[in-house]
């Protein structure tokens with residue numbers, strides 16, 4: 378994520394063969410319907426409108442429904458989730474192709490900026506990843522800060538963000554149920570939670586070299602949902618201390634849990650340590666959608682998961698505390714934020 382700074386973990390792990398199955402769950406597509414285009418005319422007339430519109434106009438990206446006119450009938454225009462994913466990858470890819478000056482307008486070292494463009498290098502010599510990070514929920518608040526170029530960026534990334542957020546909320550309910558907390562546990566905090574989109578662009582791997590695009594780290598939120606244009610993600614298998622290659626079938630979303638989930642579950646669910654390696658065949662785009670509570674909302678261990686045998690293992694913290702931690706003492710940090718929360 379770049380959320381936990383590169384080089385944060387000093388342990389070196391052996392890379393494993395690319396045929397290893399992924400240890401993490403994948404889902405093959407977003408549930409339909411996904412968010413669609415803005416109010417008014419259907420922006421892609423080639424896609425059939427096949428449902429009666431249930432919400433009053435003007436529908437918008439934010440409500441996840443689009444009203445459009447077809448002949449004399451008003452209907453809901455539904456994009457397939459595959460095309461939403463393809464368009465989001467395409468918009469990201471077009472953004473990274475823009476001239477450097479255009480992208481540099483978003484460059485900043487201030488990690489509290491709503492949109493931030495930058496590069497991160499592993500060895501300090503050659504940047505191996507460029508990224509664009511921005512908040513995505515609520516869309517009405519954040520979209521106005523997003524790039525206006527390419528012209529498709531806001532609409533296509535908006536649809537992707539809204540769809541992926543619904544997936545995250547559904548998965549979260551299932552996990553909470555699995556933990557015995559009930560699917561509505563802290564429902565409001567999740568509903569009002571923050572979504573951070575990290576759009577990454579990695580160059581093709583130079584011939585004869587194997588290169589890390591993004592150093593080992595864990596993501597801060599509860600859940601990360603990742604879409605990538607080709608393979609490159611690896612997840613640490615804690616039992617064997619080796620890297621497992623995550624397969625990337627087309628239109629598959631990869632889901633992993635982050636630090637907040639480890640805290641809330643009092644360590645029953647462990648954050649996923651992962652990294653990205655450069656793909657030797659092609660440049661790679663990945664989009665990581667990170668889901669957390671709102672900026673100042675504290676995440677703490679669920680009291681229901683604490684007893685004498687299992688005392689509280691983590692201190693409470695908010696996303697804002699996490700950002701403060703990253704900004705303080707950035708060079709000298711030996712501990713990840715999660716480690717700093719251990720009681």
Ligand SMILES: O=C(O)CCC(=O)C(=O)O
Pocket residue numbers: 378379380575577591596603605609610611651652653663664665
């Ligand atoms: O590019 C990838 O596969 C991983 C990206 C990632 O871990 C992140 O943005 O947090």
Ligand SMILES: [Fe+2]
Pocket residue numbers: 378379594595596601651665
């Ligand atoms: Fe990450």
